[in-house]
Amino acid sequence: MKKVIASLLIAASPLAFSAQLDISRASLKANTPGSDNTAAYMLVENMTKDDVRIVAAESSVAEFTELHSHKMDGDRMIMRHEKYIDVDAGEAVRFVPNGYHIMLINLKKRMKHGEQEDITLKYDDGTTQTVTFEVFDPRKAAE
Template sequence: MKKFALAIALSFASLPVFADVTVDDVWVRATVPQQMATGAFMRLTSDGDARLVSADSPVANVVEIHEMIMDGSVMKMNAIPGLDLPAGKLVELKPGGYHVMLMGLKQQVKDGDEVPISIVVEAADGARQTIELKAHARPLNAPSGGQQMQHGKH
């Protein structure tokens, strides 16, 4: 009986341990007709070292993690393979910085729409989890901070 209990305990020990990631203030910028891209923004806090490795949304053909960087006097946007989420530190995806880019939009995103977005977070041990989000569309001229759109642990 002890061998059986030990075998069960060892099998549970090998299960992946997911970082507990809190995601809040999830939003996207509304678009004008025929606009083919928009950004999604959020605040992420992970209780363990993790990495945002991908994102997806049914409203766009292509979804990538991007960064905005200064190259001399020119602001450039680049796709990146992932974004570190250091344990216990707030990581903000915001206009002018890191963000999720939704490209090849299938329809206009209107102020007040709820846009489904899924993000994939990879823990330090390589285990991955998908977090489903609903991003509230804010007007084109919305400030980057503001009200919380979604809060809680996922």
């Protein structure tokens, strides 16, 4: 009986329902000399039957790591900090330039082409998912 109760408690824990998204095309733009900020992009797919809400991102290489979007405001493109980004069940969200992205602010080191850096996504159910991003320099990628 104790084993059955323990199994039920584990199954009911938040970790049992962790919202893991399928992440691909994870790339982090190398920061240009003199810039302390950069952005990360990815394709986020929710292959589950439950909606998932990303509520934060963290990185050890930046003082602040934030969810951002670009939106048109009249004739101006405005970047905004987002409190969360929803990924509906069975849907995909693209994190791209001039759209949703992860902003890394006040970098602690220079991001160099060919390196890898981890960013951890936090979900509203309390779970996290660490994603490895490939650092790219558009100037070198074209070579």
